[in-house]
Amino acid sequence: MKTIFHPAADRGHANFGWLDSYHSFSFGRWYNPEKVHFGALRVLNDDIVIGGAGFGTHPHDNMEIVSIPLSGALAHKDSTGTDGLINTGDVQIMSAGSGIQHSEFNASKTDPVNFLQVWVFPKLANIKPRYDQKTYNVEDRKNKWQVVVSPDEKDGALWINQDSLFNLADLQVGKSLEYQPRFNGNGVYFFVIEGEVEIAGQTLQKRDAVGVWDTNAMEVAAKTDARILAIEVPMLKEE
Template identity: 60%
Template sequence: METLNTNRNSVHKKLHPASERGHVNFGWLDSHHSFSFGQWYHPEKTNFGALRVLNDDIVEPSMGFGTHPHQNMEIVSIPLFGELAHKDSTGTNGIIRTGDVQIMSAGSGILHSEFNHSNEKKVNFLQIWILPKVAGIEPRYAQKTFTEAGRINKFQTVVSPIDEEAIWINQDAYFSLATLDPGKELSYAVHSPDQGIFAFLISGKLKVEDTVLERRDAVGYWGNDAYKFQAEVKSELLVIEVPMK
């Protein structure tokens, strides 16, 4: 971790290169872990504030995760390509498609399963876990489709506790997507001083403050009120803002 002194704050940075992610391949599942998960453990990669898990999962056709329990976790799924079939104990039974964002508040306890909906093509999705603000809430499910046009050269908020255009989360956490053209610059302002951002580059190449990211690299920053992004090539970006305490 680096501490960068500015005129206003001590800004902290933690780089997460794609090459340092955990990796497991079970045949039906090829997964890279940004944070300790399952059989992969790294003492310096257990969480980033309230962000506990970010898995980059590729699932073979017709394969997936059988019914299993969760409790007191906010679980977000973002398909990058392909489709997921989802079932859970709230009675939800549906398909999560590319362009959709899904959230499940496990709360007091939930059972669910996720499978590749296709019997021909793979599915690649980000599975993200956020520690909840309030424990033991009634389990809930939400899903929404977001257009790519809504994030061209700007941030599109897809998960938020306050934005009615986004899907709700039981935490002071915000997920924003952006697709930047070459040379385009954006600034992201955090919602409160004790929040940090985890910037995950889905594709392309861009600079976050003084840090250059390439495909699947990530960097965490906290201690400042805003952060600058500049794309070197066309880039797809996910920014997750979370409480650091």
């Protein structure tokens, strides 16, 4: 088993007034050569946007982009014709493929929105751009993994153009969960949204993360009530 620990305090940080953003991996003006990606996971940004503000229309290509609101709601528009809201409890994915333009604004004029934006390198390049989102029942992740993004239609999750899965779990104190990678050779990046857990002998608190690979099973043990995001991705050759 191999691991890499990313404390919350070591994340990159940018505050533009309207946007307060923490970067788990090199992004924008913040660059750390030791934190460019974890396997196919390229970006994990923890963003807070003030009321009425947001990201104007901008392009992406050949990236799988997942947004997970933690509080508040986002107003989304893109060049596929999508125009709607992404609420807390929803998960959104865009396959940017050959090229997509989109905007993301706080749906509230007064209250901030906090969301995670995650980028994963795609399996196939230049596919037709696509958009999807789904509302999940948070009760279905109590003390178990809830698959919210997957390449396997049998999971009933949002489809991703990669051998990658996103899982959410709400663990009660004293409970533990095992994670077994679905795809041979994949690693898992565990991001603690709330609470305190132990993974692979490492204690993690709110917004800490640990990447684990070269193992067939990993255990997550809750030291307090906790919410965990587990992102399974292919590992790249240099990993």
